[in-house]
Amino acid sequence: MERGFESLFRESEIFANREVLSPHYIPEHLLFRDRQIQEIENAVTPSLRGERGRNVFIYGQTGTGKTSCMKYVVEQIKRLPMVKAEISYINCRVYNSRYRVLSKIASDHIPLYAKRGYGVIDIYEKMISWVEEEGRMLIAILDEIDIIKDLDDLVYTLTRANSDMKSGGITIIGISNKASFKEDLDPRSLSTLYENELAFPPYDSQELSAIVSDRVKSGFKPGVVDPSCINLVAAIAAKESGDARLALKILSRAGEISEEKSLKRVGPEEVRTAAKQAEEEIAYELINMLPENEKLIVYAIAVMTVNGSRYKRLSDGDDSFVLSGEIYNRYASIAESLGKGVKSSRLYRRYIADLNMQGIILSYESGKGVRGHTKLIKLAYNSARVKNIIEKSLFNEKEAEAKAGENVQEPKEE
DNA sequence: CCTCCACAGGAAGCGCAGGAGT
DNA sequence: ACTCCTGCGCTTCCTGTGGAGG
Numbered sequence: 001m002e003r004g005f006e007s008l009f010r011e012s013e014i015f016a017n018r019e020v021l022s023p024h025y026i027p028e029h030l031l032f033r034d035r036q037i038q039e040i041e042n043a044v045t046p047s048l049r050g051e052r053g054r055n056v057f058i059y060g061q062t063g064t065g066k067t068s069c070m071k072y073v074v075e076q077i078k079r080l081p082m083v084k085a086e087i088s089y090i091n092c093r094v095y096n097s098r099y100r101v102l103s104k105i106a107s108d109h110i111p112l113y114a115k116r117g118y119g120v121i122d123i124y125e126k127m128i129s130w131v132e133e134e135g136r137m138l139i140a141i142l143d144e145i146d147i148i149k150d151l152d153d154l155v156y157t158l159t160r161a162n163s164d165m166k167s168g169g170i171t172i173i174g175i176s177n178k179a180s181f182k183e184d185l186d187p188r189s190l191s192t193l194y195e196n197e198l199a200f201p202p203y204d205s206q207e208l209s210a211i212v213s214d215r216v217k218s219g220f221k222p223g224v225v226d227p228s229c230i231n232l233v234a235a236i237a238a239k240e241s242g243d244a245r246l247a248l249k250i251l252s253r254a255g256e257i258s259e260e261k262s263l264k265r266v267g268p269e270e271v272r273t274a275a276k277q278a279e280e281e282i283a284y285e286l287i288n289m290l291p292e293n294e295k296l297i298v299y300a301i302a303v304m305t306v307n308g309s310r311y312k313r314l315s316d317g318d319d320s321f322v323l324s325g326e327i328y329n330r331y332a333s334i335a336e337s338l339g340k341g342v343k344s345s346r347l348y349r350r351y352i353a354d355l356n357m358q359g360i361i362l363s364y365e366s367g368k369g370v371r372g373h374t375k376l377i378k379l380a381y382n383s384a385r386v387k388n389i390i391e392k393s394l395f396n397e398k399e400a401e402a403k404a405g406e407n408v409q410e411p412k413e414e
Numbered sequence: 415c416c417t418c419c420a421c422a423g424g425a426a427g428c429g430c431a432g433g434a435g436t
Numbered sequence: 437a438c439t440c441c442t443g444c445g446c447t448t449c450c451t452g453t454g455g456a457g458g
Contacts, residue, residue: 099443118433119442325420344447349422365422365454372420373454 013221013264014255020219021252023245026072031214032207033065036198040073043196044171047085047137048077052162052169057193059176060200063243066175070141085137092144098154102127105140124157128165135167145174146181146357155189202242208234212247220255225266229254232268236275249278283381284389286360293343294351295390298360300331301379302387320383321376324352352377
């Protein structure tokens with residue numbers, strides 16, 4: 001499997017424009033989202049005229065186009081001349097507290113703003129005077145808003161800011177992939193955030209087909225992708241909850257596979273292989289982003305459930321659950337054997353709540369059949385897969401080899 | 415019925431990092 | 437250089453809770 005750098009510069013026989021297949025690519029026209037784009041624009045237009053816009057809450061599962069639509073609208077606004085609105089796009093996975101969000105807004109717009117040393121109140125006042133000084137209209141886009149730890153405080157602070165300011169204003173656009181998150185929100189922040197509610201339903205397989213074939217046209221060389229592949233990709237992604245991002249990932253992976261095999265075409269076989277790899281890649285990205293302690297906890301759960309957990313089962317007969325307390329013990333011994341500090345059980349429970357919120361684990365109250373008040377926990381992903389991923393990233397090569405032992409897998413690129 | 419188990423999750427506080435003010 | 441703040445990760449201590457065991 002020799003591979004020189006030349007291959008990187010040689011023109012691809014498969015792809016015409018790889019960019020088109022990336023999840024960050026925003027097409028000229030977003031299919032099946034005209035209504036949503038229109039609604040976002042309606043909510044935002046007052047801001048462009050110097051009046052306060054309406055807050056919007058956007059929700060829908062991953063890969064339904066929420067972020068893409070939002071970025072599309074932001075691009076449109078940026079192209080308009082003479083517009084007063086200032087935009088802050090905030091990824092709440094990174095800026096996950098009131099302090100960090102306010103701090104991000106300030107550093108986005110106020111020059112020479114230092115990141116630390118100011119308290120919340122200082123930042124608040126700086127932000128307000130900046131907005132007031134020219135009657136600015138700030139649009140704060142909070143992507144993955146459900147991850148913010150003290151969201152109620154943040155929303156309160158921002159609404160408070162709106163009433164404190166003599167001129168200018170702040171519009172909040174919240175984006176979340178959980179519709180249920182609405183329920184555990186303070187009623188006051190709820191009414192603020194939900195001035196406008198906007199749902200992004202999953203794409204059905206016909207819509208996915210249209211999206212896929214659209215990208216095939218501009219992303220691949222003509223005639224490379226077998227027509228049957230378009231529906232196949234769409235069908236796979238539709239089954240997995242209508243995720244367009246997954247569809248595109250499968251598509252580009254299939255292209256890469258054909259390229260590696262020096263094929264001239266992309267056929268159903270490549271698509272099926274790609275589908276398997278794409279799923280793994282998505283899990284990999286998600287898990288690799290976790291902080292070390294959470295990785296260790298997830299690893300403990302994966303190890304315990306990899307061969308099914310002979311333990312507790314829920315009424316529905318699912319047997320892959322483990323008890324919270326047992327996970328903690330396992331986590332503690334794993335951490336210790338790796339020479340890492342073992343965190344307190346209280347902090348562990350915080351991590352569990354966090355992982356649950358991120359949808360990486362599923363946890364339920366133990367209910368009948370278990371002594372005491374505890375939680376039954378399972379992974380939202382395939383245990384064996386998760387175990388492999390973490391072993392690769394957590395241990396150094398030698399330890400990983402020793403641990404992996406007999407189950408050898410071919411090395412993955414990158 | 416009471417007691418105990420095995421946790422859940424709130425409250426308070428501690429040490430640290432790192433900027434501001436002097 | 438120093439003191440003063442503030443946020444953050446973390447621990448300690450605590451009260452609450454649902455079901456099992458006696």
